[in-house]
Amino acid sequence: MFTDEDGGPDDYAEEVLALVERIPPGRVMAYGDIAEYVGGGGPRQVGSVMSSWGGGVPWWRVVRADGRPASGxxxxxxxxxxxxxxxxRPGSDRVDLGRARWNGEDGP
DNA sequence: GCAATGACTGGTA
DNA sequence: TTACCAGCCATTG
Structure with missing residues:
Protein backbone atom coordinates (compact mmCIF):
# COMPACT_ATOMS: atom_id res chain seq x y z
CA MET A 1 0.00 0.00 0.00
CA PHE A 2 2.61 2.25 -0.78
CA THR A 3 0.51 3.22 -3.69
CA ASP A 4 -1.87 5.91 -2.71
CA GLU A 5 -4.70 4.30 -4.60
CA ASP A 6 -7.71 6.41 -4.03
CA GLY A 7 -6.40 9.81 -3.57
CA GLY A 8 -3.83 9.29 -0.81
CA PRO A 9 -1.11 11.89 -0.70
CA ASP A 10 2.16 11.24 -2.52
CA ASP A 11 5.56 11.26 -0.84
CA TYR A 12 6.06 14.84 -1.86
CA ALA A 13 2.67 15.76 -0.44
CA GLU A 14 3.45 13.92 2.80
CA GLU A 15 6.55 16.03 3.30
CA VAL A 16 4.63 19.21 2.70
CA LEU A 17 1.75 18.20 4.95
CA ALA A 18 4.14 17.04 7.69
CA LEU A 19 5.94 20.35 7.56
CA VAL A 20 2.72 22.35 7.73
CA GLU A 21 1.64 20.36 10.78
CA ARG A 22 5.05 21.12 12.27
CA ILE A 23 4.46 24.86 12.06
CA PRO A 24 3.87 26.12 15.63
CA PRO A 25 0.87 28.32 16.41
CA GLY A 26 1.43 32.01 15.91
CA ARG A 27 3.88 31.29 13.09
CA VAL A 28 3.48 30.99 9.32
CA MET A 29 5.46 29.87 6.28
CA ALA A 30 5.35 30.99 2.69
CA TYR A 31 4.71 28.60 -0.19
CA GLY A 32 8.16 29.32 -1.59
CA ASP A 33 9.73 28.60 1.79
CA ILE A 34 8.05 25.21 2.01
CA ALA A 35 9.06 24.36 -1.53
CA GLU A 36 12.62 25.23 -0.70
CA TYR A 37 12.53 23.36 2.61
CA VAL A 38 11.31 20.11 1.05
CA GLY A 39 13.52 20.83 -1.94
CA GLY A 40 11.02 20.03 -4.66
CA GLY A 41 9.29 21.71 -7.55
CA GLY A 42 8.17 25.21 -6.64
CA PRO A 43 5.54 27.15 -4.74
CA ARG A 44 2.86 26.16 -7.27
CA GLN A 45 3.34 22.52 -6.44
CA VAL A 46 2.90 23.23 -2.74
CA GLY A 47 -0.31 25.08 -3.55
CA SER A 48 -1.58 22.14 -5.57
CA VAL A 49 -0.93 19.79 -2.66
CA MET A 50 -2.71 22.12 -0.27
CA SER A 51 -5.75 22.41 -2.51
CA SER A 52 -5.98 18.62 -2.66
CA TRP A 53 -5.14 17.53 0.87
CA GLY A 54 -4.58 20.81 2.72
CA GLY A 55 -7.86 20.30 4.54
CA GLY A 56 -6.15 17.90 6.98
CA VAL A 57 -3.51 20.37 8.10
CA PRO A 58 -3.43 23.93 9.49
CA TRP A 59 -3.41 25.40 5.95
CA TRP A 60 -4.02 28.91 7.34
CA ARG A 61 -0.39 28.84 8.60
CA VAL A 62 0.70 28.74 4.97
CA VAL A 63 0.60 32.16 3.35
CA ARG A 64 1.84 33.87 0.21
CA ALA A 65 5.18 35.71 -0.01
CA ASP A 66 3.42 39.00 0.75
CA GLY A 67 1.86 37.67 3.97
CA ARG A 68 -1.62 37.26 2.50
CA PRO A 69 -3.45 33.92 2.98
CA ALA A 70 -4.56 31.67 0.17
CA SER A 71 -7.03 33.06 -2.37
CA GLY A 72 -10.62 32.32 -1.49
CA ARG A 89 0.17 43.96 10.10
CA PRO A 90 -2.03 46.77 11.41
CA GLY A 91 -4.32 48.35 8.87
CA SER A 92 -4.23 45.29 6.63
CA ASP A 93 -5.41 41.72 6.75
CA ARG A 94 -1.92 40.44 6.19
CA VAL A 95 0.50 38.57 8.42
CA ASP A 96 3.66 40.29 9.60
CA LEU A 97 6.19 37.98 7.98
CA GLY A 98 8.97 39.90 9.69
CA ARG A 99 7.87 38.31 12.96
CA ALA A 100 5.59 35.40 12.07
CA ARG A 101 7.82 33.80 9.45
CA TRP A 102 8.99 30.37 10.63
CA ASN A 103 12.16 28.85 9.26
CA GLY A 104 11.53 25.29 10.44
CA GLU A 105 13.30 25.50 13.78
CA ASP A 106 11.71 25.77 17.18
CA GLY A 107 14.66 27.22 19.06
CA PRO A 108 15.71 30.85 18.74
C1' DG B 1 2.35 14.91 -27.06
C1' DC B 2 0.44 19.56 -26.58
C1' DA B 3 -2.30 23.20 -24.31
C1' DA B 4 -4.46 24.98 -20.35
C1' DT B 5 -4.63 25.51 -15.41
C1' DG B 6 -3.31 26.64 -10.61
C1' DA B 7 -4.15 27.83 -2.51
C1' DC B 8 2.87 31.24 -6.45
C1' DT B 9 6.84 34.84 -6.94
C1' DG B 10 9.28 39.02 -8.18
C1' DG B 11 9.63 43.11 -10.68
C1' DT B 12 7.73 47.33 -12.74
C1' DA B 13 4.04 51.00 -13.16
C1' DT C 1 -0.92 50.45 -1.42
C1' DT C 2 -2.93 47.82 -5.70
C1' DA C 3 -2.57 46.16 -10.71
C1' DC C 4 -0.40 43.93 -14.53
C1' DC C 5 3.16 41.07 -16.64
C1' DA C 6 6.50 37.30 -17.36
C1' DG C 7 8.58 33.09 -15.39
C1' DC C 8 8.36 28.67 -13.14
C1' DC C 9 6.77 23.61 -12.57
C1' DA C 10 3.72 19.55 -11.96
C1' DT C 11 -0.94 18.04 -12.92
C1' DT C 12 -4.92 17.50 -15.89
C1' DG C 13 -7.79 17.16 -20.23
Whole structure:
Protein backbone atom coordinates (compact mmCIF):
# COMPACT_ATOMS: atom_id res chain seq x y z
CA MET A 1 0.00 0.00 0.00
CA PHE A 2 2.61 2.25 -0.78
CA THR A 3 0.51 3.22 -3.69
CA ASP A 4 -1.87 5.91 -2.71
CA GLU A 5 -4.70 4.30 -4.60
CA ASP A 6 -7.71 6.41 -4.03
CA GLY A 7 -6.40 9.81 -3.57
CA GLY A 8 -3.83 9.29 -0.81
CA PRO A 9 -1.11 11.89 -0.70
CA ASP A 10 2.16 11.24 -2.52
CA ASP A 11 5.56 11.26 -0.84
CA TYR A 12 6.06 14.84 -1.86
CA ALA A 13 2.67 15.76 -0.44
CA GLU A 14 3.45 13.92 2.80
CA GLU A 15 6.55 16.03 3.30
CA VAL A 16 4.63 19.21 2.70
CA LEU A 17 1.75 18.20 4.95
CA ALA A 18 4.14 17.04 7.69
CA LEU A 19 5.94 20.35 7.56
CA VAL A 20 2.72 22.35 7.73
CA GLU A 21 1.64 20.36 10.78
CA ARG A 22 5.05 21.12 12.27
CA ILE A 23 4.46 24.86 12.06
CA PRO A 24 3.87 26.12 15.63
CA PRO A 25 0.87 28.32 16.41
CA GLY A 26 1.43 32.01 15.91
CA ARG A 27 3.88 31.29 13.09
CA VAL A 28 3.48 30.99 9.32
CA MET A 29 5.46 29.87 6.28
CA ALA A 30 5.35 30.99 2.69
CA TYR A 31 4.71 28.60 -0.19
CA GLY A 32 8.16 29.32 -1.59
CA ASP A 33 9.73 28.60 1.79
CA ILE A 34 8.05 25.21 2.01
CA ALA A 35 9.06 24.36 -1.53
CA GLU A 36 12.62 25.23 -0.70
CA TYR A 37 12.53 23.36 2.61
CA VAL A 38 11.31 20.11 1.05
CA GLY A 39 13.52 20.83 -1.94
CA GLY A 40 11.02 20.03 -4.66
CA GLY A 41 9.29 21.71 -7.55
CA GLY A 42 8.17 25.21 -6.64
CA PRO A 43 5.54 27.15 -4.74
CA ARG A 44 2.86 26.16 -7.27
CA GLN A 45 3.34 22.52 -6.44
CA VAL A 46 2.90 23.23 -2.74
CA GLY A 47 -0.31 25.08 -3.55
CA SER A 48 -1.58 22.14 -5.57
CA VAL A 49 -0.93 19.79 -2.66
CA MET A 50 -2.71 22.12 -0.27
CA SER A 51 -5.75 22.41 -2.51
CA SER A 52 -5.98 18.62 -2.66
CA TRP A 53 -5.14 17.53 0.87
CA GLY A 54 -4.58 20.81 2.72
CA GLY A 55 -7.86 20.30 4.54
CA GLY A 56 -6.15 17.90 6.98
CA VAL A 57 -3.51 20.37 8.10
CA PRO A 58 -3.43 23.93 9.49
CA TRP A 59 -3.41 25.40 5.95
CA TRP A 60 -4.02 28.91 7.34
CA ARG A 61 -0.39 28.84 8.60
CA VAL A 62 0.70 28.74 4.97
CA VAL A 63 0.60 32.16 3.35
CA ARG A 64 1.84 33.87 0.21
CA ALA A 65 5.18 35.71 -0.01
CA ASP A 66 3.42 39.00 0.75
CA GLY A 67 1.86 37.67 3.97
CA ARG A 68 -1.62 37.26 2.50
CA PRO A 69 -3.45 33.92 2.98
CA ALA A 70 -4.56 31.67 0.17
CA SER A 71 -7.03 33.06 -2.37
CA GLY A 72 -10.62 32.32 -1.49
CA UNK A 73 -9.78 31.53 2.13
CA UNK A 74 -8.66 34.86 3.50
CA UNK A 75 -11.64 35.33 5.80
CA UNK A 76 -11.33 31.86 7.29
CA UNK A 77 -7.61 32.32 7.86
CA UNK A 78 -8.13 35.64 9.65
CA UNK A 79 -10.31 33.91 12.25
CA UNK A 80 -7.53 31.44 12.98
CA UNK A 81 -4.87 34.15 13.15
CA UNK A 82 -6.89 36.05 15.74
CA UNK A 83 -7.45 32.86 17.75
CA UNK A 84 -3.77 31.89 17.74
CA UNK A 85 -2.36 35.38 18.18
CA UNK A 86 -0.48 35.49 14.92
CA UNK A 87 1.33 38.85 14.51
CA UNK A 88 -0.65 40.79 11.94
CA ARG A 89 0.17 43.96 10.10
CA PRO A 90 -2.03 46.77 11.41
CA GLY A 91 -4.32 48.35 8.87
CA SER A 92 -4.23 45.29 6.63
CA ASP A 93 -5.41 41.72 6.75
CA ARG A 94 -1.92 40.44 6.19
CA VAL A 95 0.50 38.57 8.42
CA ASP A 96 3.66 40.29 9.60
CA LEU A 97 6.19 37.98 7.98
CA GLY A 98 8.97 39.90 9.69
CA ARG A 99 7.87 38.31 12.96
CA ALA A 100 5.59 35.40 12.07
CA ARG A 101 7.82 33.80 9.45
CA TRP A 102 8.99 30.37 10.63
CA ASN A 103 12.16 28.85 9.26
CA GLY A 104 11.53 25.29 10.44
CA GLU A 105 13.30 25.50 13.78
CA ASP A 106 11.71 25.77 17.18
CA GLY A 107 14.66 27.22 19.06
CA PRO A 108 15.71 30.85 18.74
C1' DG B 1 2.35 14.91 -27.06
C1' DC B 2 0.44 19.56 -26.58
C1' DA B 3 -2.30 23.20 -24.31
C1' DA B 4 -4.46 24.98 -20.35
C1' DT B 5 -4.63 25.51 -15.41
C1' DG B 6 -3.31 26.64 -10.61
C1' DA B 7 -4.15 27.83 -2.51
C1' DC B 8 2.87 31.24 -6.45
C1' DT B 9 6.84 34.84 -6.94
C1' DG B 10 9.28 39.02 -8.18
C1' DG B 11 9.63 43.11 -10.68
C1' DT B 12 7.73 47.33 -12.74
C1' DA B 13 4.04 51.00 -13.16
C1' DT C 1 -0.92 50.45 -1.42
C1' DT C 2 -2.93 47.82 -5.70
C1' DA C 3 -2.57 46.16 -10.71
C1' DC C 4 -0.40 43.93 -14.53
C1' DC C 5 3.16 41.07 -16.64
C1' DA C 6 6.50 37.30 -17.36
C1' DG C 7 8.58 33.09 -15.39
C1' DC C 8 8.36 28.67 -13.14
C1' DC C 9 6.77 23.61 -12.57
C1' DA C 10 3.72 19.55 -11.96
C1' DT C 11 -0.94 18.04 -12.92
C1' DT C 12 -4.92 17.50 -15.89
C1' DG C 13 -7.79 17.16 -20.23
Missing amino acids: HEVRALSHYAAEGTPM
